[in-house]
Amino acid sequence: MPPSSYESPLHTDMGGFNDTTVTEFLLLGLSAHAEQEVVLCGLFLGLYLVTLSGNLLIILAISCDPRLHTPMYFFLANLSSVDICFSSVTVPKMLVSHVVGSKSISYVQCMTQTYFFLTFANMDGFLLSVMAYDRYVAICQPLHYTMIMRPKLCVLLVAISWVTVNLHALLHTLLMVRLNFCSSNTVYHFFCDLYAVLKLSCSDTFINNLMAFTEGGLIFLTPFTCIVVSYVCTFSKVLKFSSAQGIRKALSTCGSHLTVVSLFYEAILGVYMHPSSSYSVHDRVASVIFTVATPLVNPFIYSLRNSDMRAALRKLLFRSQD
Template structure:
């Protein structure tokens, strides 16, 4: 134990995605470009929704929250990697790493909860259109978002506290561009059984509950859509769900493949998958929702004309 205490790490080394300097230059350029587009794209979505009174509806309220979370989600991981590259450093302090893990878990869960709330909103709009205004009151919308924030923060706090209790000895090299919980767990010289157990139990519930709500909502939506007699009505109903389904598939497809397995099985392929939902998904969300939505395109056009 004395030897372990003497070699306990005070920082971790983020080796990046490739570990080769020439490839890291390319990765840096890609990450910088994608991060700037992510921030500007999501800010435009928030600005369009806040400035256009026609978009002051529950669906766009949730979309504005999703864009805000996507900005925070990208800002947790990407800026540190960019700064390290500019400074020629690969280090991140132990405290910074734990803080990064906390907010990473918070925002990734918040994305899932907001996607499930948006699925419920689409279910009410399509299956109960006459009662939509009464069922989706502004107070309920705010309450759903607030409850989601409370649950995700408590979940992140649980996993971060469990991570803090672990001992990290001489090995501190992380083959990633940020403090992903699974690669960090693999570096611990303590028993990580409790951590893995919490990932499968509490983490599984937190991940799969929103996913199950999304699946159930769309089962009801598709059963309703199939009863619509006109092809135009079917296309109109599906057009309101197409953007959301695209984002859900991209987000959950990557996450379920990475985190619903033991941390010991984490591999290079999983690192690539994490790039999809930490960098790519927040980037494409604004384009998916704006390019497939006439109201959003109209609001963005008004902002451009005013500028």
Template sequence: MDTDNQTRVTEFLLMGFSETPEQEEGLFWLFFCTYLVTILGNSLIILAISCDSHLHTPMYLFLAILSFVDIMASSVTIPKIMANHILGSKSISYVGCMTQMYFFITFTNMDGFLLSVMAYDRYVAICCPLHYTMIIRPKLCILLVSVSWVITNLHALLHTLLMVRLTFCSNNAVYDFFCDPYAMLNISCSDTFINDLVVFTVGALIFMTPFTCIIVSYGYIFSNVWKLPSAQGIRKALSTCGSHITVVSLFYGAILGVYMHPSSTFSTYDKVATVIFTMLTPMVNPFIYSLRNRDMKEALRKLILRF
């Protein structure tokens, strides 16, 4: 390989989904509307929970934190896409790319951990209702969120440091709309074996641990729900979990499909699946939780009437 090809790149080009100006224009407005709805919807959830004292409970505390994380997760990728479109550019600096990747991994992982914490909260509420206030105490809530935050940041730091050690030669075109770790590994001219190994070991552990906790929690929930004497009781118990199950299915269905295979097979399908958990899931979360929850709808109604 010649000297030019060995030159370390100082920026990357985010190629996105399309090369044609017409399609790029349409995607810009699609991403803009998605981001606007995400910010407004999740902000309303946070404000409604903050302003309504009846919602100052662990379940809604976790929901407010999830809404905040969804806002941040969308803010990691979408504003850069829109800024590049307005400026007529596809570039992102090397430091900016690594920073974006770090926060993308952090907030994506945090989403998964919060969903598992919320599943545990629902398990205690349904299976141990008399002991709920004794188990789900404020100190435990803070501990669960803090531990999740520390783990996700350490995991993001590990992947970022491993990415920094790689060399990127003359090919600096990232075939995605942000600095996705898999798309980055595809264009590196270094040996990515260690990175792939870490993805399949540490990465799988970080993703699968919350997912396993969710499966186990709902296993206990369903086994207890079917023992309820009345059909109304069963419907009431399941209705409290319906929104959460929908979000979990959407989030993990997309994320496991993208990252549970070698980076060398990263394809257009993976880019579409990435859009689901980076843009679609944060956008629809407020609607899923508010439309299926009577207390949230009432809190949102009061909040809107204040204005």
């Protein structure tokens, strides 16, 4: 099937009107110019390979080094796993579409991509909040750290996060499935983003937008609030330290995490804190930041600023060369 066409085979006569149902969408990508599309796909391929290799190295280093079998690195390994999945939801499909020469994606594939995108995007936020709590306990209650951050609690926090984000993604995917898409099927994005697809619906999307602002806002604000509260408590404790060295050490411990949090939440605020009807090309640029850039920079931020991680990576790399 040519890339510019779409199927609309379902016709039902009800009261003399024809209802045309879209069975596939067209993902236009990031650029309408073929030359720019080639460059962007090459860039995305390079970034994706670096993201995969960087996060896989972190997971392997943590798994192979017993010194890193601590709550902080357990959460970091989970974050790297989620970042790999997060990038894999969107980038491979875009690259395959470019190589094959077809920008089409079936309706079922589009809904599936939306579901997993929502799942992994929100899981990133929940893991960042759990990591903020871990840093709070490590700095403010160091003597009770091992007793509070028990393995069972760490697993429970991650499990609750997974259940929450999957229910959230299922809710919004089911709300979108009930809609009719009977006119345009052109998605002005490189993946089936929730807002970009909602904009194409010929149904009333009031409920979808309402749930995005209420339930979706709650899912966004819960981990964000936990992060803010954790760092307010952490910094209030740090400022009471008598030695400048203790303050620098505490701030260094939180610096990597704060950098990732800032990049992640600034992009989300720019894209999703407005109605779907106002979705524009600027939102596509912001989407690239947290779908491609954030998973890419996470391994570098956490490894380059962490001496234990650098040592584990060197040990892993030298072992592989033997």
